[in-house]
Amino acid sequence: MRAYFVDGRAPFAWLAMMCIGLLGYAYFAEFALGLEPCPLCMLQRFGFMGILVVALLALLHNPGPWGRRLYAVPMLASAGWGLTTAYRHVWLQSLPEDEVPDCGPGLEFMQSYGFSWAEIVTEAFTGSGQCAEIDWAFLGLSMPFWTLIWYVVAVVFIFTAAVWGRQVAS
16 A cells, blocks of 8 residues: 555645754744854754755645655755764764863854854854753753754655655645
8 A cells, every 4th residue: 555645736735844843843942942053053954945945846746756856855955964964963062061162152143243144053063062962852852952853754755755655746
């Protein structure tokens, strides 16, 4: 029996809903719970935003088999970006306190003083002790760890839908 959740427009709807839910919770945590995101947290959001935009376009288009594979490429690239940033974040959080890189300037500071996005990304990946702090956990896992898990889920689902999904007449 086929898994119809990967056929037609369904996988794109599922991916869009997943990204909306995850981004919605990230903004809820920021604005309602008062958890200020570090630079790597902000960069991880871009991966979900990229998947969301492409999933919405594919949802509207309802592509055939080759189109599904073409849409999978930018979604996988966005997920790869998210996996990379989430992995770096989890790695920073796993370091002993004496090995955490020195804190660089915060994201708001870099934006307000006109840092380019390339400089912000470089700073986020080369050293931000702020990113090593764990302010939130669920079931013993930090938010970046959950983000990493969700990116892995997204990659598996995108790959499955691109390879085995089929177009269904709408």
